[in-house]
Structures are given as C-alpha cells and as structure tokens.
Amino acid sequence: MVSASKTPLIAAILCVAIRVAILGWTRQRLRVVGWAATAAVLAFPLLQQLKLSADTSSILNEAEAGYPAIVQPVMPIIRRFDLFSAVTDATLFGPGGWMSAEEFWRRSIGGLIPQPLLLAEKIGVGTMWSVEIRSASLGTANSEVSLAEGFIAEGYALNGYIGVVLGATFMAIAALLVSNLISSYRPFLASLGMLLVSYPVLFERGIIGTVEVLGKSVQVAALMWLIYMMVSSVSTARLRVQNSKQLALPTSTIRGKSKSD
Template sequence: MMTWLPGGVAEVWIVASALVVLAGAAFAIPGITRVFLLAQVLYWSMSYIARPVLLLVVAPQPQFGDNVADPRLYSIGYDLGIAHALRPVAFGMWFYALLVAAFALWVRLRPNMWAFLTRPLTGNRNLILTMWVCYGIGSAARLSAWASGVAGSAGETQSSNPVLDLVGFFAAVGALGLIVYVDSPRRWVTVAVICGLSAGELLWSVLSESKTPVLGAALAIAVRFAAQGWNWRKTVGILVIAVLGVGGFGWLQSFKATPEDRLAATMVDAAYPASVRPYLSIFRRFDLLEAATDTYFLAGEHWLTPGLYLSTGLKSLIPSQLLGAEKLQSGTAWAQQVRGVSVDMTDISVSLAEGNVNEGYAVAGYPGIVFVMTATFALLVFGVYSLGSGRIVLIVAVGMAIVEYPILFERGYLGIMENLGKTLQAGIAVWIIGIGVRLLTRPASVPHIDGLLGPNDLDDEHHPTDDVGRGFVSDCDALTERVGEGVKL
C-alpha cells in the first residue's frame, strides 16, 4: 500500500483519491443529490484528511483540553497510528465512491426511472403556512428550554426534557422547510426570510452548544440553490456558506467563554503553529478520526452481534412508550463500550459520533462497512425523493432528517435509525398541525401577507408532485379528505 510513502501519508492519499472520485460522481448526478454528496466530501475531508495531515505535520503533544492531539495515536506514533486507523476508512470511502459512480451511470442510462432527482422543490400554501406555525411553536419551546436551563449542550447523553426537545425540533423543521420552500414574488422578502431564519439557527447553535442547527441551515440553503440550477458560482458559494457557518459558530462560541476558559484555550492553542490556530475551532468540530482510532484499539473484537445490531436499530423507530423498554443510545454506548476499551471513561457520560465506516467496522469488519455505507446512500436517495414529494410526513420524517441532522456524515446505522425514529414522530405531529392549519385557513379568508406564502400559495391548485407515491398513501388521503378536505401527506 504505497510503501514508498511515510506511514499515514499513503492512507491519507488513498482516502483523498476516493473523495475526488466521489466528488466527480456527484457532479454527474443531477439535482439536489449533488449537494448532499458534496457535503459528505467536505465533511469527510475535514475528518479524514485535514485532521490527519495536521497531526502528521505538527505532531502535537496531548494535553488537557485538546481533543485534536489523540494520546493513543501519540503513544504509538502518529504515522503508525493514523495508518492503521485510516485503513478501514480508506476501504469505506472507495466502496462508497464506486457505489455512487455506479448509481450516476444508472441515472444516465435510465433517466426516466430517476426523474424525481430533478423534481422542483415547490411548497404549496398549506405546507408554507404549516412551516410558519411549526417555527412559532418550536421557537417558543426553545426559549422555554433556554430560560429553564434545559437547552442541552454538546455531547449530552439525553435530553433533560424530552417533550421540550421534541417540540423544539419543530423550530428546526419550520426554519429549514421555509429556507428550502418559501418563494415570494418580492425577492427581498425571500432573502430577508432566509437570512433571518439562518441567523436564528446560528444563534440556537451557540445557545445549545451544537453545530447541528447552523450546519442544517447551511445545507438547506445549499439545497435551495441546487434546486434552482447548478453553476460553478453556486458551487463555490455553497462551500463558502458551509465554512462560514462552522467558523461563525466557533467565533460566537468564544463570546460565551469565561476569561479563565479563554486563557486555557490560548495555552492549548499555543502548541500549534500560528498559521493553524485560527482554524483549530473548525478542526475540533470534525472528530471522526477519534472514532476511527476507537475501532483500531478494539483489536479485532466486535462491538455487537449482527442480529442485535439490526434489531436494535429497528426498535429505535418505535416510541419508548410503546416499546415498554429503554432504547439503546448508540452515541452513549459507543463512548462506554468502544472508546472505553482504550480510554478511561469512568464517571464520564457523553454521547459521541461514531461515524458510518467506523460503526460498520466495529460490528462486522469490512462487510459491516459495506452494509452501513449502502444504507447511508439509500437514505440519501430516499431523502431526496421525500423533499420533492410534496407530502408533509415524508418531508419532515426523512427530508428534514437528512438536512437537519448530520446522519449522512457522522452517524452509522444505529444513529440513523435513532434520528429517523424522532423525526417520524415529529412528522406525524406536523401532519396533524397541517390538518388544523388547513381547516382554520381558507383561501378566501387568508390575506396575501407580503408574499410570504409564495406566488401561487393562495389557491389549491394541484401540486406538481402529488401523483408521486399516491398509490401507497391513498388510504391516508381518503381519511384526511373526510377531515375537512384533508391535507397532503
């Protein structure tokens, strides 16, 4: 494996070449699918290329408060440690790149079969109104959580108030849904709405100490741009938005730090070259190399049996109240059972991102990687279908899931199923809200509020995507039609 290169460098090059192939395949696929694939390239590049290169070049000594320098890798040498940690990653990246390339060829050969990939993302009146209502309800829940001190924090193992957490998710649904679908005849209104909602998600990122909301907003903007057509200017703009989103999050986070925290951070950062220090906050947000190191130090042991692994994921789709048992929290279990093998996690309660490649390898080796990466791509394609389906349950349960949560980038099968279980509950709740909105607002009685509902949202014309998938939801349509004209699912 490129034995003429120093240890670790060869594996970095192999991963990089796979991501180049993945980026090329992404540009061969039309529509918004390209956005998610390029986002994966960017995310995995930061985790599996930029961070290893930083460690190989700087070779920082581990110190308290620095999660970039891994003491496990340092103890055996960064070159040897990174080489071993990245070998399963290299396999996973190449498998995924070839899978996407094969799909791109399939799309080119059978364009009619995959026509939904280029379906326009248009929101009807009921969808837009429902998103506004959800944003209002969710924002109230967020404010309540923040005021009561249960807003959550980075790495939290479970929500202090599950009800507020679920209702607060409505704000993310509303914000991201409006960013993607709102379309006012007055361009400045659309721009103002998108900027205002994005600023709100950035603020919530700071308050909740999580990069997820701001990255979700950046991804939603990218999806909107891509749905309107691709060009190189938009591609560069999307990358800039992603970098500024994470960088802005780190910058605003610094204002929350106490003088003692800032002094400690300055001392930690002093171990790195001055040219690198401004970007350390970004490096620290992409920590999948740590998860890859976790799997290496498992030393060939398997984390879960395949049967338990699959059944645990399926149980995550069922609400705990119906299941009658406590569900496995994969991030917490990974911290205790996988990282705990090589790091003393006694009295430490934290939820960690395991990564799709790393989780698959920890469960079943290379076949596990194939399974998880295939499941990840299947979710991506189904998410794209859902965003253009025009049906509220699919939009929220799957479409918003892949936009709001980083399940396509840093979670494995278990993390994907956990988040889908949460968004499925939210999707049903939003569907019920949509029924209420449709019953309470009639076209004749709702004024055109400065274009916020969109140019064609005040009539009930047939949505261009309503025919897609109507067969398997016809029973639900019949039910909702009996409840005051119904609501599009």
C-alpha cells in the same frame, strides 16, 4: 448554538442550501454561499471558545503549541471532526467486538419504537458509543455525552472492514431515499425527508443511528402532516365561503334592480 450544539444552525444552513439547489445555482448565489462558508469557518473557533472553560482553553492552547504554526489556526476545526475521533476509538477498540448480530438487531429495532411503548429506557447510540467504545481510548466512560459514530467507525467496531462496506452501502441507499423524500409533493414524505436532513443523520451517524433518527422523524412528520391537514382544511373552508359570497353578490344585485324597476 453557543453553549450546547451547533446542529440547529447547521440544519438551517442545509435547508437554505437545498432550497437554492432546487431553484438552481447562479454566480451570485455561488458567491453568497462562498462568503457565508468563509464567515462560518472564521467564526467557528470563536463559537468553540465560548463553550470551553479557562482551564480547558489553556490546556488546548498548550497542546496546539506543539503543532506547526500553519496548522494551529485550524486546530479548533480539526478537533471537532467527530468522525475522525470515532475512527480512532474504533481502531483502539478493535474490529468486530462491539456487539453480536442479535444485539445489533435488537438495538436497531428498539430505535424505531417510541419511548412510551418500550418497557426499558431507550439509550441513544451516541451515548452507547461514548460508554462502550470511547471508554476504550480514554479509559473512562461518560454517559452524559452523546458522540457521533459514523458508518465507518461503527462498521469497523461491529464487523471489521466488512462492516464498513455494509455501512457505506446502507448510508448510500439512505441518501438516495432522503433525496427522493425531499422532492416529494406529499407533505408527510417531504417533512420526513427534511427532518432526516435537519438531524445530521446522513453526515455523522451509522446504521443504528439512522434507524433511531428515522423512528423519531416518523413521529414528528406525522404530527406535521396532521397540522398541515388542519390548516389546509381551514384554508379550504374559508376559500369556499369567500367564493360563495362572490358568486352570490351579482345575483342579489340583479334581483334588487329588477324589483326597483
């Protein structure tokens, strides 16, 4: 969380928020969530500062000095709006020039296939965005950084404003499906829904990224389902043994008394 990614912390907070929403909102819970959100906003610049070197911090401080004083305290948060940066990248790259329809389907389907089954190395959409789109605005490509593209920037880079509409429609349907998965009583479906929320796919990915995360989540959800079945079978077996012992105890006691009489 401090040195690499805040996703684990955000995922935990989201899971708690979903749990509270299922139980129902009360004034006390709203008050707790409000204080927690305030603390998170205040702690954000401190966490971000720990990731930056002294030279980078000084450069950013000089850049922030050019903004109004009322905006400067929130600049660390504004800089972390990855989707705003992604839209800027897509605008500089131009509409509809990222990849062909054939390449789009090839990459999307490839995201569903596990890495061991692929003949070539799987490259995440975040890395592809960094190399192929962000390089248009920075002038250099960094293959070691995975960036969030979002459906707006992705759709614009793929097919202009029509791509944005298609991406928004896809993500709306995905959000409805995930909400139904979370409320499912089936372990596999519920695990799949929680994984899709824990990975920030609904908040910072587009079509390709959503399909890519779906492929990973299906594999993990299957593993969680197997673990659940193993634990459930062991628990059921122990419960049967305990019930059989409890049912056998009165019978043996009665028989013992009849023999002594």
